[in-house]
Amino acid sequence: MKDTSHINPLESEAIYIIREVAAQFEKPVLLFSGGKDSITLVRLAQKAFWPAKIPFPLMHIDTGHNFPETIEFRDKLVKELGLELIVRNVQDSIDQGKVKEESGRYSSRNSLQTTTLLDAIEEFKFDACIGGARRDEEKARAKERIFSVRDDFGQWDEKKQRPELFDMLNGQIELGQNVRCFPISNWTELDVWSYIEKEKIEIPSIYFAHKRKIFLRDGLIWSHSDYVYQEEDEEVIERMVRFRTVGDMSCTAAVFSDAADIASVVQEIRDSSISERGARIDDKRSEAAMEKRKQQGYF
Amino acid sequence: MEVLKIATAGSVDDGKSTLIGRILYDTKSLTSDKLEAIEKTSKQKGYDYLDFSLATDGLVAEREQGITIDVAHIYFSTAKKSYIIADTPGHVEYTRNMVTGASTSQAAIILIDARKGVIEQTNRHFFINNLLRVKDVIVAINKMDLVDFSEERYNEIKADFSTLMAKRDYQDQHITFIPVSALKGDNVVNKSENTPWYSGQTLLEHLEDLDKKDIYNTGTPRFPVQYVIRPKTEDFHDFRGFAGKVYGGELSVGDEVVALPSQTKSRIKEIYFYDKKYQTASRRSSVTITLEDEINVSRGDMIVKVGDLPTIDKQFTANISWMDSEKLEPGNKYVVQHGVNKVLAKVEAINHKINPDYSGIDTDVKALGMNDIAEVTFKLNKPIFFDAFKKHRTNGSFILIDTKTNNTVGAGFIQ
Numbered sequence: 223m224k225d226t227s228h229i230n231p232l233e234s235e236a237i238y239i240i241r242e243v244a245a246q247f248e249k250p251v252l253l254f255s256g257g258k259d260s261i262t263l264v265r266l267a268q269k270a271f272w273p274a275k276i277p278f279p280l281m282h283i284d285t286g287h288n289f290p291e292t293i294e295f296r297d298k299l300v301k302e303l304g305l306e307l308i309v310r311n312v313q314d315s316i317d318q319g320k321v322k323e324e325s326g327r328y329s330s331r332n333s334l335q336t337t338t339l340l341d342a343i344e345e346f347k348f349d350a351c352i353g354g355a356r357r358d359e360e361k362a363r364a365k366e367r368i369f370s371v372r373d374d375f376g377q378w379d380e381k382k383q384r385p386e387l388f389d390m391l392n393g394q395i396e397l398g399q400n401v402r403c404f405p406i407s408n409w410t411e412l413d414v415w416s417y418i419e420k421e422k423i424e425i426p427s428i429y430f431a432h433k434r435k436i437f438l439r440d441g442l443i444w445s446h447s448d449y450v451y452q453e454e455d456e457e458v459i460e461r462m463v464r465f466r467t468v469g470d471m472s473c474t475a476a477v478f479s480d481a482a483d484i485a486s487v488v489q490e491i492r493d494s495s496i497s498e499r500g501a502r503i504d505d506k507r508s509e510a511a512m513e514k515r516k517q518q519g520y521f
Numbered sequence: 522m523e524v525l526k527i528a529t530a531g532s533v534d535d536g537k538s539t540l541i542g543r544i545l546y547d548t549k550s551l552t553s554d555k556l557e558a559i560e561k562t563s564k565q566k567g568y569d570y571l572d573f574s575l576a577t578d579g580l581v582a583e584r585e586q587g588i589t590i591d592v593a594h595i596y597f598s599t600a601k602k603s604y605i606i607a608d609t610p611g612h613v614e615y616t617r618n619m620v621t622g623a624s625t626s627q628a629a630i631i632l633i634d635a636r637k638g639v640i641e642q643t644n645r646h647f648f649i650n651n652l653l654r655v656k657d658v659i660v661a662i663n664k665m666d667l668v669d670f671s672e673e674r675y676n677e678i679k680a681d682f683s684t685l686m687a688k689r690d691y692q693d694q695h696i697t698f699i700p701v702s703a704l705k706g707d708n709v710v711n712k713s714e715n716t717p718w719y720s721g722q723t724l725l726e727h728l729e730d731l732d733k734k735d736i737y738n739t740g741t742p743r744f745p746v747q748y749v750i751r752p753k754t755e756d757f758h759d760f761r762g763f764a765g766k767v768y769g770g771e772l773s774v775g776d777e778v779v780a781l782p783s784q785t786k787s788r789i790k791e792i793y794f795y796d797k798k799y800q801t802a803s804r805r806s807s808v809t810i811t812l813e814d815e816i817n818v819s820r821g822d823m824i825v826k827v828g829d830l831p832t833i834d835k836q837f838t839a840n841i842s843w844m845d846s847e848k849l850e851p852g853n854k855y856v857v858q859h860g861v862n863k864v865l866a867k868v869e870a871i872n873h874k875i876n877p878d879y880s881g882i883d884t885d886v887k888a889l890g891m892n893d894i895a896e897v898t899f900k901l902n903k904p905i906f907f908d909a910f911k912k913h914r915t916n917g918s919f920i921l922i923d924t925k926t927n928n929t930v931g932a933g934f935i936q
């Protein structure tokens with residue numbers, strides 16, 4: 223093609239941010255969950271450094287309660303692209319007595335990830351963690367900077383955020399601090415899906431409609447699984463569903479859907495009247511759920 | 522796809538957050554779960570209307586106090602464009618957030634409460650948007666429902682604002698007035714029946730019609746090198762690519778270029794975006810460039826066209842927006858981050874402080890405090906390659922970083 227004017231400005235912005243991370247930090251890492259946002263980040267990182275390899279490793283904080291499809295996909299992707307993958311397990315943090323497994327109706331390992339993540343940052347001395355969070359996801363996220371400085375305890379202080387002017391990113395930190403970097407901050411859910419479609423990026427099969435054993439609770443569709451607490455009177459049924467966001471099995475609800483390919487998924491998102499986080503059980507806990515988790519060091 | 526970045530401005534309670542919430546609501550961008558949450562909280566608070574500011578005020582403290590404390594970025598799209606709106610806080614204390622919002626925006630909406638008219642904060646916000654050379658400013662005269670949609674009141678405010686406009690430095694700034702009610706939705710997305718005397722566009726119609734070439738600042742091409750790509754693989758053994766974003770104008774294969782600071786000449790050999798080659802790198806695209814000759818270029822260097830050099834100097838004078846509680850004083854040292862280049866700088870002199878209400882300048886200034894705007898001269902330990910902000914919005918701006926706290930403490934616009 224003749225010129226680059228057709229390139230999506232959001233894509234150029236994300237590539238710019240990823241290059242800044244690689245240039246400004248000594249030991250960056252890309253936090254990889256196996257979800258669509260982090261898969262998109264991997265593609266953007268490939269583009270940022272081509273024909274060289276991505277100059278930082280991927281890290282997955284595995285809750286042990288992931289969808290098996292996600293883990294299979296993760297391992298395949300890493301192998302195909304020749305990437306370095308670090309895995310740290312929430313189970314280990316539980317075994318070491320650092321966190322306590324939740325119990326009961328709404329138990330989930332989602333918030334336990336924070337401790338495992340902070341320990342891994344410390345273990346590898348990572349000074350920058352690239353994440354796929356987007357500002358359109360949630361109202362506390364909408365306040366997040368592109369380079370978000372965390373203190374020694376990994377905590378977010380929303381009142382002390384650095385102003386970000388033009389596209390200058392200030393990554394200067396003290397020893398012990400680290401920065402969470404969000405290259406797709408300005409993308410919406412639809413932007414991500416459209417990009418996956420246009421770039422023909424492979425994603426785990428659970429994003430597409432499939433038959434699954436589920437049960438209904440509080441108007442949400444829960445997966446029937448060993449990892450998900452279920453009452454006896456909550457009846458298991460089989461339906462065509464898919465997932466819009468992929469986290470821990472215990473905190474990700476499905477949607478009824480027949481969208482079996484990427485084009486129908488994009489169309490479904492376009493027509494959808496409910497937000498992606500509307501299917502996150504962890505956010506339904508309280509209105510300030512995300513803000514609280516972030517202050518504690520959650521992604 | 523076109524992406525339009527917009528910042529809002531206006532004093533506390535003028536209705537910025539409400540306006541954004543209203544746009545989201547009327548463009549059907551609020552998903553049902555978000556709308557439900559707004560309805561629920563509005564009811565809890567005992568309101569007899571929907572409080573749309575709840576759509577953007579995301580922090581607990583904000584919802585408790587009913588004010589915006591930190592910038593929120595809000596997204597929505599129409600068939601024509603994608604929009605990113607920065608909802609900035611109106612409190613004077615948070616002026617720095619306004620500067621931040623304006624720096625990344627092509628258009629700004631300044632709100633005025635129709636009951637109060639033009640007040641000191643309006644001056645300040647207009648001044649900042651003019652200083653930052655935001656190309657399109659919409660003056661939304663809000664809460665028209667509380668002044669009976671009076672044409673007379675609207676014209677009065679318009680006339681007051683026009684006296685400000687006469688004093689502005691950047692005269693080419695495009696200014697549009699719209700009478701609105703953010704709460705009730707008049708002239709925001711849908712045309713109001715309450716203002717038959719107003720024949721102009723609604724706010725959204727105006728934004729939809731803004732043309733790309735009218736809102737993006739252009740200049741001469743500047744290519745700050747972010748990262749040097751050296752794969753050292755068999756297939757790309759000798760590949761040395763310079764990765765960066767193109768600012769101002771475009772660069773093409775075959776262009777004669779100079780690398781700064783070495784001033785070595787070469788020619789552009791290839792332009793890559795990912796694994797594809799292009800003839801021309803357009804403005805704002807993140808590309809990788811290779812050169813005909815093996816010359817020494819590293820991060821922070823800049824590639825420009827021959828015969829089109831920026832100023833190369835170890836000293837400059839700039840308008841500063843100071844954002845820290847620690848004072849800026851002559852003799853203080855800071856890191857100047859100019860694009861991706863960093864140098865150490867010393868404050869040579871504070872020439873004068875500028876009163877953002879257009880009441881003139883103060884020449885007898887010993888120090889700058891939070892939210893001050895002033896003309897300051899800096900000396901650098903190494904030359905940088907800059908243009909005047911007037912000519913080049915990216916290559917004429919920089920941030921100041923405190924050497925002890927590492928915080929971003931100011932922004933500057935080079936003269």
Ligand SMILES: Nc1nc2c(ncn2[C@@H]2O[C@H](COP(=O)(O)OP(=O)(O)OP(=O)(O)O)[C@@H](O)[C@H]2O)c(=O)[nH]1
Pocket residue numbers: 531532533534535536537538539540572574587588589590609610611612663664665666667701702703704705
């Ligand atoms: N009657 C009327 N009230 C309005 C209108 N727009 C906003 N308000 C009310 O004015 C109050 C302040 O609105 P906000 O949207 O929070 O104001 P803001 O400009 O975002 O304030 P800060 O973010 O704190 O600077 C709220 O009670 C709104 O309901 C309007 O057009 N008409």
Ligand SMILES: [Mg+2]
Pocket residue numbers: 537538539574588589608609610611
């Ligand atoms: Mg507000």
